[in-house]
Amino acid sequence: MTAFAPNYETRKRVEAHPIASVGAKAVLVELPNGDTRSVAVPPGFSARPPAVGDMLVRYADGYLSHCPADVFLRDATAIAPERVAVVEEPRVPRFPLGGRPHP
Template identity: 45%
Template sequence: MSRSVRTALVAALGLALSVFVCHKRVLAAPIVVADPVAHTLTILLPTGEAHTFAPAAGFFARSTPAVGDYFIVYEDGYQSHSPKAAFEAGYHAATDEPPHGTDRMLQFFAYQHLPEHLQAHSKPFHDLAQTIVDTLPANAERTTALRKLLEAKDCAVRARIYKEPERTA
């Protein structure tokens, strides 16, 4: 949002509002028919098929979407819609998103290839890494947690195979 647009909004509203940046992940589909009387929406599925359904109660009480707007379902299940231009300016398709419970870093926690005596020391780190991926949102902090856990796992395995240097007289 440009400074001139912000200034105009502040003047129109008489309020100075904070600026926010969106980073939400949502499910969405373009609306092809909105019928507030029948309380139904028809959306275009990714397969190209049209699907008609009744959105959540109160959906049309807030406003009636236009054809081309997007039907949106947020992570908490809340249903809404967004004007086409606003939605397309703020979101992009997450086609490369890995399935829940996966992370590229998990490959470094594999332990099955290790000799059995080392697997016992590596497996707990694998299990904790999987728990982190399953229970925390994908972000920089989760990646840092996995990197530090990987470093700890490597140290634990090296501690198991460590040999004292031979002393020479």
């Protein structure tokens, strides 16, 4: 994926896009400009498989998740495009040395 560009605010700022199609190793997401992008997902991405219409959510540390769109949009507030700041690709490991999860 490209550099992290949070476009929604929940309790954290996240990047989220509607899922347009689901494959075995990737999902296709719809971007705000009408384009689509393929995003690789790891094996066993979720206990509940993603579905078309769900939101693919990327956190600042690179962690990927998905959520039904109605649930996500009920609790998230879109960030105005002029306030979306692109930041560098996350470099923080999800599980740093010592095995403790990143908060």
